[in-house]
Amino acid sequence: MNKNNNFFYYENPGSETLLKTEKGYPKLGATVDSEGVNFALFTKNGKKVWLELYQNFYDDKPSHIFELDPVKNKTGNVWHIYIHNIKHGQFYGWRVDGIYDPINGLRFNKYKLLSDPYAKAISGSYNWDDDAVYGYDKHSDLLDLSFSKIDSAISPTKSIVIDDSIYDWENDVHPRIPFKDLIIYELNVRLFTMNPNSKVNSRGTFEGLLEKLYHLKDLGVNAIELMPIFEFNPDSIIRTNPVTGEKLKDVWGYNPLVFFAVTGNYSNGLKIGEQVYLFKDFVKTLHKEGFEVILDVVYNHTGEGNELGPTLSFRGIDNPIYYILSENKRYYENYSGTGNTFNCNHTVVKNLIIDSLRYWVTEMHVDGFRFDLASILGRDPKGNWIGDLSLLKDIAEDPIISGSKLIAEGWDAAGGYFLGAFPEGWAEWNGKFRDAVRKFVKGDEGLVGEIACRIAGSEDLYGNKSPIASVNFVTSHDGFTMWDLVSYNEKHNEENGENNNDGANDNYSFNYGIEGETDDEEILKIRKKQIKNFFTILMISQGTPMIYMGDEFCRTQHGNNNAYCQDTIKNWVDWNRLNKFNDIFLFVKKLIDFRKKHHTLRRDHFFTGKDYTGDGIPDITWHGVKLNNPDFSYNSKSLAFMISGIDFADQTYSPDNDIYVAMNFFEEDLIFELPKERNWYRVIDTFFESPNDFLDFPQRVYNNYKVKSKSIIVLISK
Template identity: 30%
Template sequence: MLISKGNPMLMGCSRYKDGYNFTYEAECDSAALLIFDAHMKPKERIELDSSMKCGNIFSVYVCDRKLDKSFYCYEIDGLMYLDPYAKAITDCGRFGQTDEKDVYLAAIDVADYDWEDDRPLNYDYSDCIFYKMNVRGFTKSRTSKVKDKGTFSGIINKIPYLKELGITTIELQPAYEFDEIGRFPQLTDTIMSKYGAGTHYSVDKNTRKINYWGYTGGFYFAPKASYSSIASKHPGVFRDYTVEFKNVVKELHRNGIEVVMEMFFTDESTGFILQCVRHWVTEYHIDGVHVYCDESALKALSQDALLADTKIITVYWNGKTGTKKHMANYNNDFQNIARRLLKGDENMLGEFAAISRKNEANSASINYIANNNGFTLNDLVSFDRKHNELNGENNRDGEDFNFSWNCGEEGSTRKRKIKELRMRQIKNALAFVFLSAGTPLILAGDEFGNSQNGNNNPYCVDSELSWVNWKETKEGKEILEWTKALIQFRQNNKILHMPQSLTLSDRVSCGYPDISYHGTNAWYAQMNTYDRHLGIMYSCVYGDEEDHSLIYAAYNMHWENHSFALPKINGTWKVDMSSNVSGAVIEDNNRSVCVEPRSVAILTGTYEIPAKKEK
């Protein structure tokens, strides 16, 4: 084993020449690199002194390719530390569980992988249908009927379902090695008595709280071991579980589905964040990241040439650096406005008209009406109040203002009228999302009425309550078919997913603007404080010059019937979809449509573009 000064530009542990380069940041005068064999027994101790230091970076080159299946950590002042750039970590395969025998060490190397010409799909935001999931919760329930429940492989089992639904992009809640149970604290001198044992930690099972969602710190360069069927099946024996995440990405790409990862950073440096995102894009071929970081790091990500085709999603991108097609914002304003209109609040039509056509040039908008941070869609129409008692915080946690409405009774009910109303409201909400400009996102399970029993913040609940319930029900099937139909309708009509904003003008002289608003009278939408019905018409020719058809979405969020005036066309209108089982009725010789209370109707009609007169 030949040892020399390393390359401080290569952070973490990297294959380098005929050996490995180890680089570690620490504000101290000396440190030690501890190397362990394949059985995690002490093998070598390499002292790191000032000769191997540049600034606060220690770097050493070890010329020995026999280290491939070995492990390492660092020792400073008698304490051992894991490398924040670790690519894989031992003994993390059991979610929310620790043991005094656990040994946490970083793998020196991970296996090579044959990507078979795989590459990110690079879909435009305008063509995407986002589907957000927690990897564990997506298939952990016994109702999921998959082999490897709660794992990356479980997602592979659900790919046919995702394709049939029409999903183009899945967004994963944190799936890197986040610390859900506190297994990586600062070590104490007493723990160091077991030299070479890595980090140990005992958790009081009576007081511990699991971070089920993963919005916390951890080791950002390693996939979550407990989300791997490989690691979870072999606790105490290291198996290279990184291949499983790569298998998931490759299989999803083969089936035309992108992968976006959420990454929650706290006080990490801009350089660290940039290297992390680059690592996941190059090593794991992900298509995008939804990052929580400060503005300087976000700006660096937006301007990085390597990430120019990578989706970068955030919550506050201001676009000051110009148009960035790969940047997007989570549109929480859409959620709140849509929810308030859904439950019938006053003075919401103008705001909804504006937010539903919002499609800024400098970034995309991700629209949703339910997300992991709040009620599921089913609970949004079933509960007036949050019910977070299981979280152990006396129901003080979670959002208090959910803009929800239980439709007449809190929680589950057997009353037919209430159940019918809730069904319409769920369908209405989905129509709001899929008929609006921007990129639609649905929370896993919302497409068939998944419930969390009114818990709007189950960040620490790892049980059937927070896992997606795949049990088939009559109501769930009805919601699922409605969701599929909406997605198909959206994808079939380019005007509903344009890459640029609609202008409310007749730019091609077809006799109709690209988007227009209507109400009791055609071409005039009444948006008074007390009004709760609105017609939005789209001219499809602006999305496809060969498509001379119109789409008319009639939103009636009032508790009374309303008649919508239909613009005159040299053809007929027909009702394609209605959230009310009895449908909508076209009246007055094709000049109006009557829509029942709290319902959405989608109509289509065709027309002929007048021939241009020759000069």
């Protein structure tokens, strides 16, 4: 070790560079300025901390090693050091030594080079097959109670210093599309363009997605919700496909390893930092084209898995701080269903998550977040729901994150279901909307009352907020695609290698005579009609609609309702189906445009049912085959309603058309009386095939309308 006044350093004998250091300051991560970089790491229970610099990401020997002085280089539980004359692009990693006692939750191992939890980029790729990344001896009968002395620096995954200030955003601003006007499109970056028939030059990347942006603009969506893009290991699954024998891949990316680092898996290049700026280019382009960018973020668990998982970062930095441990501290609570649960309401972890969100808003310019298994963020370390006292409240009230869209998945894998219970400022995926619409369209009984509630914005759930808090969807990445919803009675997840035990069993699906794909014209006709019914209900409902990628042209996953591990052509979006099902695409496109043109479908307040003008017309009226006589009985399968074009609660809106909708899911046709004193024009009748299912020039109808079995009509007044 060399010493020079207050500066000190360890130097690899092969290095020729002497680096001047100072004690630094306790700002976590790697902070760049004109003179050098400040590094800081939190660990409460760690006894010794080293920072290592690497000349190349593939080096297994550092160029410099700095042992931090627990007196000079420590403030509270934050260890820090400032190093002069290093800059953007520097590779580095941390080591933390302490007690290795898994029985009591301590898993320190100085032989493991650890990723910085605040790293903004990670080089190379993780390798779960390498014994070096495990804190224990994988070949020992003691399993994780054993100890590994293999140096994990052999891995190419080094943290990278990133200087965000050198990127030119060119006056980019957040679009700030009002929540009520959002039409969200959920997609996976790789799956969206990986199929050769996507005909993009850069398949499976952010750039490839931009090459397909014309399709999304044509469709009419205005917010793209990206499935996870935090750094993750696509090779983390050890199982193979029992049908093909090929190794399964974590293609969805729901096992994050660093919460600040955009993955290099969706960019071309060496993954040595350029992925950060490529993502910024991506966001800047989307903003210029009028799209908001929403990230599906996973803060409830990490990719380090259970007690037999690798030691990559949090586990080796301070295991009992970052994770919720079970009563037997050797093991992890598993509210996420993935092996561990992040300790989200510990102060240090809360700050980490909020800092991450702030980074994505300020430096990456994203517009919102969808939180995977968000109910975990509302649990205390004992698993109790604490809602308004939790991190959820802190996020919603944070002055920097404020203004961003916050969308929660209101349930978790441990049975927590807190739909409607999230603090002010949160919208939620409405799983009850999904299930009710699926069952109603299928023809189940006992749903008319609930479907009315869901169409009106789910006031039973969000009555203290607004209809826009309800993110309405029929399908998402979890579960069947919309086409599979009308093509399969049962899930077919055999190729996932879990004996078809994974994925939801309650899909509320129906195949209409044949399981899977068919050329039977009658079956195809009813399937298409049901697809149009799903989309029609979605787009005429109060709330915020979300579409899953490819549903607009009947994408199939061949019956797999949990395709998280299928990086194959069977799971890649098949763009040939856009031509095959162009009639469905045109219908959905017109529906989206219809919603945009009628503000009465996009209210940010609930209906009252009151007649404000004395003309006998409330803001919404419910009907059956007879006017003002809806059938809410258990056996009913039909419902009609009329929405007034006048927004009584907000007089700033000019009068819109009145909209009348009748839905019939009985097996026989029904004749519905139409509201009097209006001239009605038919826009939609899902019974007809294209182009008569959606009329560009609405046709006048009189007095009543025969709604065919399993069909929906939409009329407007003029």
